[in-house]
Amino acid sequence: MKLPLKEGLFHQPESGQDKPYLIGSRCSVCGYTSFPKKEVCLKCLRDDTMEEARFGPYATLDSFAVMQVAPPGFFPPYIQGYVKLNDGPKVFTLITGCEPKEDALQLGEAMELVIDKIREDENGHEIIGWKFKPVTGRGRP
């Protein structure tokens, strides 16, 4: 069985044309963006300005760490990272689509959102969440 990490965080494409996106918020006054959704703008400190926004699929790699140890449900080696969404905030993410090696990624390179299995829970269910993968041919040396 597949379960989302939490309802309302992302859109999983149902066909090839359909694109994935993350569901967050944008302030209609100052443009501050947040993922996940926020009801209050941290900059304006107002509770009537945040509107639902879709982010993705493109981002740049802020930093990453190849983990050789893992909490239950994850299997090392795997990559954790932060990406800055082109149209949204910085987001913690798992990274896929490349070898879990130091030289597989470069800071600042272009990344693309994928909705994928992130781990298995204690009952063997697949937990679905967001990951980012390097965009082939974009920003790579």
Place this chain on the structure above:
Amino acid sequence: MREAFIIGVGMHKFGKFLDKGLRELTKVAVWEAIHDAAIDPKLIEAAYFGNAQAGLTIGQEAIRGQVMLRHAGFEGIPIVNVEGACASSAIALREAMITVGAGLYDVVLAVGAEKMYLNDTAKSIAAMSTNADVELMGGMGFQFTASYAMTLRKYMQAYGWTQELFAKVASKSKYNGSLNPYAQYQKAMSIGEILSSRVVSWPLTLYMCSTMADGAAAAIVCSKKIARRYTTQLISIAASSLRSGEVTGEDDGQKRAAQEAYTMAGLGPEDIEVAEVHDAMAPGELFRIEKLGFCKAEDISHRVDEGYFSLTGRLPVNTSGGLTSRGHPIGATGLGQIAELVWQMRGNAGARQVRGRSSHHPRIALAQNSGGYVEGSPAALTVTILKT
């Protein structure tokens, strides 16, 4: 606000103590502080108890302080439980300072205690994972090691910091820890040994990282009138700042926490003579040094090479060994830092004693302690400045 002073500190050695519970650890630290102050414990009017994980480690979610301090002999006095992940007991100290400062009480106890070794590693790890927003970060498998590794990688790229530099600073702190009888790991280690240990998350190797620990630390905080009665070596809490992390600005909150502490103390980074900083992974010391304004990021490699932050350097950092060597019993770490600084300021630090700039012992000391993680920034950020 009245000035608040520390007249006694105590610690239960940090480490693995399978035969001791949280209350036994607490009792040792509290009574060591009482004996250190040589004060009648009946004069203690209130207590702040810092702890982060007891709810999940030993199941004592509520009234932690009341339970643990009853074992240490305290009844009747108000006991306030303080939780801020790894910064819990620095916050407890701050609350004690505020209470004395407000004039409500003259003698207040601040305690930090943590029990992490349970013979059930999965349980301990599950408890520690709650130091981040569990709904998202926990579900995504966030690890604090990754947070340090990612931050260090950015500094490496921007300022040419190297893995060898990280091993140098870890080796420096390991040496300091080898001289600290309260430290969990009292073994000096060469740069080579540190570099050749297993990679946990590059650039971090095993011996650059802290492990679990049990432990406790305590301080007796009091008014000037009381302090004068018990000691001639007055150590005041010149500043204690507490900020929550930020995500909307350039700074994650650390620089602002430091600036608030400097302003409160009327001092600057150049005045600090000894510092304890939060290095759950030893190289983290370097970006704390930068954020505290001790040294520019681009000058740090050179400073480390010349021994600037070593015991004999101009600004010794983590003389206790830091979190990686002294150990990191989460809720006890903040007051563990304070105990070390008080010992240094009094000249009681034994083989790791450092010299002051203007007098025999350091007169101005700083502790930086942060805890938890919320959406890209630390949850709690504290900076404490002590002054004689």
